[in-house]
Amino acid sequence: QKEVEQNSGPLSVPEGAIASLNCTYSDRVSQSFFWYRQYSGKSPELIMSIYSNGDKEDGRFTAQLNKASQYVSLLIRDSQPSDSATYLCAVRVDSSYKLIFGSGTRLLVRP
Amino acid sequence: GAVVSQHPSWVICKSGTSVKIECRSLDFQATTMFWYRQFPKQSLMLMATSNEGSKATYEQGVEKDKFLINHASLTLSTLTVTSAHPEDSSFYICSARRPPYDEQYFGPGTRLTVT
Numbered sequence: 001q002k003e004v005e006q007n008s009g010p011l012s013v014p015e016g017a018i019a020s021l022n023c024t025y026s027d028r029v030s031q032s033f034f035w036y037r038q039y040s041g042k043s044p045e046l047i048m049s050i051y052s053n054g055d056k057e058d059g060r061f062t063a064q065l066n067k068a069s070q071y072v073s074l075l076i077r078d079s080q081p082s083d084s085a086t087y088l089c090a091v092r093v094d095s096s097y098k099l100i101f102g103s104g105t106r107l108l109v110r111p
Numbered sequence: 112g113a114v115v116s117q118h119p120s121w122v123i124c125k126s127g128t129s130v131k132i133e134c135r136s137l138d139f140q141a142t143t144m145f146w147y148r149q150f151p152k153q154s155l156m157l158m159a160t161s162n163e164g165s166k167a168t169y170e171q172g173v174e175k176d177k178f179l180i181n182h183a184s185l186t187l188s189t190l191t192v193t194s195a196h197p198e199d200s201s202f203y204i205c206s207a208r209r210p211p212y213d214e215q216y217f218g219p220g221t222r223l224t225v226t
Binding site: 032034036042043044045046049051088090092096097098099101102103104 | 143145153154155157160168204208212213214215216217218219220
């Protein structure tokens with residue numbers, strides 16, 4: 001059973017702080033990794049994709065991938081109340097392009 | 112770019128009737144689309160993978176005769192919930208992969224209520 005694990009939270013951070021969201025996956029051959037943001041009652045929105053070990057930055061977001069440890073994380077700098085949402089980690093596991101989603105981490109940014 | 116639409120955004124139907132949901136990729140051609148279902152406060156559950164011009168691949172436990180999927184063109188996939196029952200009430204979301212990349216882009220979702 002291929003799995004993607006996330007802490008359900010909520011992770012509560014003050015406005016302006018760095019929020020760190022973590023994800024582990026079980027399938028060692030996974031090649032593609034994604035972070036989605038989902039506001040309550042809405043569909044997921046793609047934030048970042050990462051394919052290689054190391055860091056990838058896009059604005060206030062940084063994705064980090066460590067394939068040896070089977071670990072991917074998302075850092076949100078200068079967190080804003082509007083960042084309050086559930087963050088879903090997703091991993092592509094095979095040639096069908098299916099994604100396996102974690103259950104999500106709920107982030108609360110306190111004003 | 113990478114915009115996916117869904118129609119309708121919400122629908123209420125009576126038990127025993129069928130409902131069709133459309134998913135369109137507006138600015139790219141999607142050879143692969145996916146259908147998910149999400150119950151309140153739960154994670155996404157993949158129902159099926161839809162490939163243009165071929166039969167959909169259903170996940171284990173999903174009734175293919177109840178959830179009919181058609182991917183007749185590179186920009187349109189449809190999900191028909193047949194003989195709907197109240198337990199089918201849920202948030203149905205489609206996504207589309209924009210080749211040659213792996214990223215999936217989600218539609219806004221369709222909220223189905225069966226009375």
